[in-house]
Amino acid sequence: MIDYEKVLLDLVTPMVEDKASVSVKKMDTLDENEILLYVYANSEDVARLIGRRGSMASSIRQMMSVASRKEDKRVTIKFESY
Structure with a gap:
């Protein structure tokens, strides 16, 4: 089973x-x-992860959906700032 939390964290941290x-x-x-x-981060980092018109967020979601296809799951990702 894929650890989706770790995969996503490894993807967004850099x-x-x-x-x-x-x-x-x-x-x-x-x-x-x-x-x-x-995904919880400060507001500047969330803005960076979402990108212009959501382009980065869309790419992150797309990469995670590829990872989830093996287990026939649907991944929903929400970005929250604090």
Whole structure:
């Protein structure tokens, strides 16, 4: 089984300035085929991860969906700042 939290954290950590402030949490959903992941970081780093018009966020979501196809899961990623 893939550790989606670790994969996502390894993917986004090199993209931010304050690497210690980034965390990824997996949340439970009602759909057993869906994995809901939240990326928490400071507002500047979240802006960097989302990118212009969501281009970086879209790319991150696309890469994670490729990883989840092996297990026939759907990954939803939300970006939150603090």
